Amino acid sequence: MRQRFSKLWALAAGLAIVQAVVHAAWVFPLWQKNFAPKQGSYEGLTSDQMLFAFAGFRELIAGILWVRADTFFDEGNFDAILPIIYLVTRLDPHQIDVYDTGMWHIAYNFTDEGSRSDRRYVPSAVALGIEGANNNPSTYELFYGTGWLYFHKIEDDYAEAVKWFEQAMTKNDVVTARRNILNNAYQRNGQVDKAVEYMFKVLEDSEAAVKADKEYAARQNRDTIENNLDNLLVRMAQRGEFARASGHYDGWDYDTKPPFDVGFSARVTVVEPKVIQVEGTWNVLPVGTRVRIVLRDSDYPDALPAELTWNQGTAIKLDPPKGLTFMQDQLFVKNQRFSREIDMSRDPNMYPFTKQKYLVEFYYNPRQAPAYIQDKFGWNGEGMTDKNFLNTQIRPGARVVYTTMELTREQLLRTGEWKEKVPIQQTKNFAGFGSKQLDDNVIKVPGILSEPGH
Amino acid sequence: MNVILAIAKTTLGEAIRRRVLLVILLVGVLFVAIAPALEALSPRQELTVLRSLTLGVIQLTSAVIAVVLTVYLIPNEIERRTIYTILSKPVRRWQFMIGKYLGAVGALGLMMALMTGIMLLVFVVMGKSKDVSDLAMLAKVPIAFFIQMSLLAAVSVFFSTFASPIVNFFLSGGVYLVGTMFDSFFNVLTKETQPLIVKIPATIVHVIIPNFQSFNVQNSVINPTQVIQNETMLYVGLSVYAVTYISILMILGIIVFEYREV
The missing domain is CATH 1.25.40.10 (Tetratricopeptide repeat domain)
Known part of the structure; x- marks a missing residue:
């Protein structure tokens, strides 16, 4: 009896080793690779x-x-x-x-x-x-x-x-x-x-789709793609893209020549604690220009010119970094100027203003412009310039307008010496609006009210 | 062998007549049948939720049936003294135990087959499956569940050789819960940053405890976009693992049962 049990014990021990090996070397790796749910956390569940x-x-x-x-x-x-x-x-x-x-x-x-x-x-x-x-x-x-x-x-x-x-x-x-x-x-x-190459490919696919299915949707899709491709090719011709590729750009007139000086200037006034008035000029008459303004801690982590490092890994943080300030807005240009009040006083969580120094950044990238403005500026800003603030460094391959100003915490909160004194920062070329001081409700339409030369 | 089969057949007959098991089965079948009504819980994920829910119900119901069915297998025979009649015949204790286990697994298989059949019927009637291959993919999962529940039944049969039914119920349930959950914690407990005093026990438990989580293969069916490799190898591996583990439990159960004064 005892001997029989000792054999059984030995068999059980042997099988225990077999099951451990089968599981560790065979089953578990296969399961984990193919069948395990990708996330394993139950944290936060009741x-x-x-x-x-x-x-x-x-x-x-x-x-x-x-x-x-x-x-x-x-x-x-x-x-x-x-x-x-x-x-x-x-x-x-x-x-x-x-x-x-x-x-x-x-x-x-x-x-x-x-x-x-x-x-x-x-x-x-x-x-x-x-x-x-x-x-x-x-x-x-x-x-x-x-x-x-x-x-x-x-x-x-x-x-x-x-x-x-x-x-x-x-x-x-x-x-x-x-x-x-x-x-x-x-x-x-x-x-x-690449855009043209891609559109030809998409057009080819849509032609094949029409052959396979003559329904209205397929035909409409093909026509839309054809129309978009036509527009792209015409724009490329007008903006001198083909000439540039063949080395003949300098010898001919294109819509992007000569580069247009946008004449950017700006002034920031802290009108009340945490409230700023931003004004400036932009010599482009048609509406549709939006100049980006950023106000952030001067040492904001992972900050880049007029933006952040948006890809910061795969860690999903439910709370934004507390104690940091990053405000971004658009300044809409109308009648060749912009004027906007930005009130940051009512959202202390979003604008905590805990740091001593702040950076105000102005940024315009023609790549974000609507097509009718790009017709003059080109895709990369080759038809745009600015005497004072043209920047070809911060966005490689693009000509952008970029400048910065500094403000202190005391200035933004209107404390200390700035309690009575109004803090104003402006670009050297800011000279007010002059004759551009028009009724805000009226938009000057090019060809009717535009000034000569614009 | 005939002795084992005779005991298994009797156990199977008894099991399918037990009211408590039939009630659990009925609840499971009802949940599977009404599952389509809960689709609204996740717009655009209706099929995902339906598959998750029906397979989840089958798995949960089967686990309850497996434990409730087996915790009483041996204690009932002892309490009713029928075991004396059986063992006075040319029946060895190991034959009795294996026969009981196989009968229970047979009954479990029948009940799971019924629930799976209802589930497939629901998918066909509600038009939730594209074709037969779709249904076959769905039906594969309860096979893994069946192997899983056979292992759970073996755990319970082993405990029933020395523990009372109530204690056994919680013991088996606990082992099932730990065996299902442990993988989630194992990776955390064996991280490089963890001290050896945590890593070593975690590894030992991971090796010893029956790993029920590995039988949860429903993820690939619930989310069919997942690319699966070596599926057959996994099913073969699972079967080898389960048979090995069940054999260990049976051997240990036989030893304990042989020592027990009955």
């Missing part, structure tokens, strides 16, 4: 939700939480949605809508009283997009969504937009109507040749 999640209802719990988030959207309780987005994407990393809506929500919905987005959140939106795309590589949606963040929200770093859109276009489920965006991204990134 005990009943956690139990359900463990019991195999991860996706159900994720769905219930997302429905809950919807009610918070309706209530305008945006802060409450952030942890839900985080939790849902951890429970079910294939909830494409949650990633997509989450990105948009984080990047667009946190605003101050003046509807200015809190740009400190944008790196988190980008991180969410990258994570979502990595977790869902077979669909175009999150590649497109991340590209759209760069293209539309960040409105800069167009190389990143191109990178994401290019990946989106390789996916089988990409929607036909969304394919044109890569053409626009190429143009904004200054890659006009």
Whole structure:
């Protein structure tokens, strides 16, 4: 009996080693590679939700939480949605809508009283997009969504937009109507040749689609692409792109010649604590120019000229960095001038003003300009210049307008010596508006009220 | 072998007549049948939620059935003294135990097959599956669950050789919970930054405890966009792992049962 049991014990011990080896070397690695949910965190779930999640209802719990988030959207309780987005994407990393809506929500919905987005959140939106795309590589949606963040929200770093859109276009489920965006991204990134090449490819595909399906939608799509391609080719001709490529640009007149001096000047007045009045000139008469203004801590981490390092890794931070100030707005040009009051006094969380020194940056990049302005300025600003503030360094390949001013905390808060004295910073060339001082409600239309020479 | 099969057959017959098991089964079947009504919980993810919910219900119900079915297997025979009649015949204790286990697994298999059948029916009736291959993909998951529950039943049968049904219920449930959850913590507990005093016990537990998590293969079905490699190898590996582990538990159970005064 004892001997029989000793054999059984030995057999059990042997099998124990076999099971450990089978599991560690065979089953577990295969399972982890192919079947394990991509996220493993249950942090933040209530005990009943956690139990359900463990019991195999991860996706159900994720769905219930997302429905809950919807009610918070309706209530305008945006802060409450952030942890839900985080939790849902951890429970079910294939909830494409949650990633997509989450990105948009984080990047667009946190605003101050003046509807200015809190740009400190944008790196988190980008991180969410990258994570979502990595977790869902077979669909175009999150590649497109991340590209759209760069293209539309960040409105800069167009190389990143191109990178994401290019990946989106390789996916089988990409929607036909969304394919044109890569053409626009190429143009904004200054890659006009790539844009043309891409549009010919898209046109070819649309021709094939029409042959396969003669329905109205397919024909309409083909016609739209053809129209866009026509416009692009005409613009390239007018802006001298073909001549530049063949080395004949200097010998002929093109719309982009000679470079137009935009005559930028600006003045910043701290009219009240945390309220600034920004005024300036911009000699372009047609409306549509938006000059970017940034007011930030002079030592803001990861700051770049007139923007931030938007891709700060894949860590999704639900709270923006506390104690840091980064305000970004657009100065809309009308009648060759801009004037705007920016009130940062009502949102102390967004504008804490804890640092001693602040940088005010003015930035204009023709790559963001509407097409009718680009017709003069060119894709990269070759038809634009500024006697004082032209910069060809901060955005490689583009000619932009850029300048900075400094303000101190005392000046912005109107304390100390600035309690009675009004702090004013201005560019050396700022000389007021002079004859441009017109009724704000009237927009001068070129050809009717425009001044000679403009 | 005939002895084992005879005991298994009797156990199977008893199990499918037990009301408590039938009630649990009924609840599971009901949840699977009404699952499509909960689709609204996630717009554009309806199919994901439906698959997750139905497979989750099958898994949870099967786990409860596996434990409830097996915790009473041996204690009931002892309490009702029927074991004396059986063991007085030319039946060895190991034959009795293996027969009981196989009967329980057979009953479990039948009940899981019923729930899987209902689930497939729901998918067909509600038009949620594109074709037969879609249904086959869905039906593969309960096979992994069945292997998983057979392992859980073995854990429970082993405990039933020395523990009372109530204690066994919580013991088996605890082992199932830890075996399902431990992977989530294992990676954290064995990080390079962790001290050895944490890493070593974590590794030992990971090796010893039956790893139920590895049988959770539903993720690839719930999210079909996931690219799966070596699926067959995983199923073979799971079967080898489960059979090995079940054999260990049976051997240990037989030893304990042989020592037990009955």
